[in-house]
Amino acid sequence: MARERAELLTVRQVLEELGGISRRTFYRWRELRIAPRCIRLPNGELRVRRDVFNVWLEDHAEGAA
Numbered sequence: 678m679a680r681e682r683a684e685l686l687t688v689r690q691v692l693e694e695l696g697g698i699s700r701r702t703f704y705r706w707r708e709l710r711i712a713p714r715c716i717r718l719p720n721g722e723l724r725v726r727r728d729v730f731n732v733w734l735e736d737h738a739e740g741a742a
Contacts, residue, residue, distance in 0.1 A: 684727035685716070691725050 691713070692698055706712035713733035715723040 685724035686727060686730060688723050688725075691730065694730070 686694075688700065688703060692700060692703060695703075703712060707715070713725050713730050715725050717723055
């Protein structure tokens with residue numbers, strides 16, 4: 678059974694999708710452990726899986742239970 682490849686977003690793409698928040702804000706959220714869960718690549722860059730990002734957005738929607 679073939680495994681579907683997850684779409685990985687760069688930090689820049691995440692910032693753009695969040696309306697252009699600053700990189701500093703994103704990394705502050707990471708320090709506070711409120712940012713979406715990231716994957717650290719061997720070269721040190723961060724990626725966020727699209728499905729993880731979408732769930733994170735839903736969890737932070739107004740009126741979320």
